Every structure is written in structure tokens, then in C-alpha cells.
Amino acid sequence: MKLKQLFTDDSAVSPVIGVILMVAITVILAAVIGTFVLNLGGSVSQTTPQASFGFDFEDASNDNVTITHETGDTIDASRLNLTATKDVDVATDKNLVGISTETTSSSEGFTDSGGFGSSASVSAGSTLYAGGNGDLSGQTFRVVWNSENNENSATLSEYTAPNN
Numbered sequence: 001m002k003l004k005q006l007f008t009d010d011s012a013v014s015p016v017i018g019v020i021l022m023v024a025i026t027v028i029l030a031a032v033i034g035t036f037v038l039n040l041g042g043s044v045s046q047t048t049p050q051a052s053f054g055f056d057f058e059d060a061s062n063d064n065v066t067i068t069h070e071t072g073d074t075i076d077a078s079r080l081n082l083t084a085t086k087d088v089d090v091a092t093d094k095n096l097v098g099i100s101t102e103t104t105s106s107s108e109g110f111t112d113s114g115g116f117g118s119s120a121s122v123s124a125g126s127t128l129y130a131g132g133n134g135d136l137s138g139q140t141f142r143v144v145w146n147s148e149n150n151e152n153s154a155t156l157s158e159y160t161a162p163n164n
Contacts, residue, residue, distance in 0.1 A: 051071070052069075053156060056068070072124070079145055089133060099132070140160045
């Protein structure tokens with residue numbers, strides 16, 4: 001037996017490397033197909049918009065809160081909700097807050113009665129008024145964004161009215 005020939009013989013290396021490469025390619029291909037089948041990357045495209053909303057509290061016989069989109073992304077109004085710890089009425093006209101005969105809800109959509117139209121966009125300068133249901137002192141208001149498939153949501157802004 002020639003010891004030198006044993007260490008220099010590499011005839012079996014090529015098939016071993018080939019098998020390792022085939023296994024690696026199969027694993028990577030299975031991972032990619034699995035990702036598409038399970039839709040793991042589907043929600044990546046639904047990123048939370050970056051927007052800043054300002055709140056202005058008006059203390060009156062029927063308190064009102066003015067919500068104004070100050071800066072950031074333009075958002076489809078149907079994706080936004082205004083939640084409050086007390087029932088409120090929403091309107092795009094301050095004079096119409098609390099006038100409707102409908103029952104108010106502590107979770108009003110920006111497109112609900114009195115809000116923006118369902119095809120509207122909320123951009124910088126857009127204003128919504130909430131109130132019409134008595135004293136709002138100490139109540140918390142949140143502007144909440146919901147993804148298109150309603151799997152994700154995020155609070156874009158939060159405000160607590162001062163206690164009087």
C-alpha cells in the first residue's frame with residue numbers, strides 16, 4: 001500500500017461536495033416555497049403609516065376635541081378609527097357635532113356618519129371634530145390605524161383631555 005497515494009487521492013471528494021450542494025439547494029428551495037405557501041411575507045407590505053395628529057380641547061357646555069392631521073403620510077380614511085373612553089359623535093364640521101340623532105360610539109371611524117367619505121384620504125390639514133356628549137374632561141382619545149386585512153392595527157396618536 002502506498003501511503004503517499006492515499007493522501008493525494010481525492011476521487012471521492014467531488015461526489016460528497018455534490019451531495020452537500022444538492023441538499024443545501026433543496027433546503028433553501030423548500031424554505032422559499034414554504035414562505036409563499038404560508039404567506040409569511042404578506043403582511044410586510046402593510047407597514048404602519050407615519051403620521052402626527054394634534055388635539056385641541058374646547059371646554060364648553062358640550063366639550064369638543066378637534067383632531068387635526070398635522071404631518072406625515074396621507075392615509076385612507078377607511079383605515080382610521082377614533083376611539084374614546086366615552087361615547088362621542090364625530091363630524092368634519094364643528095357645528096354638526098352632537099346634532100345627529102344617531103347613537104354615538106366610543107369607536108367612530110373617520111368615514112362613519114359625519115366623518116370623511118369612504119373614498120376620502122386624510123392628509124396634512126384634515127380636521128375631524130369629536131364631542132357632543134357632555135363633559136369630556138379626563139377622557140382619552142386615540143387615532144388608530146387598521147391594516148387592509150384588519151390583521152394589524154397601531155395607535156398613531158393619543159390624547160387625554162385635561163380635567164376641569
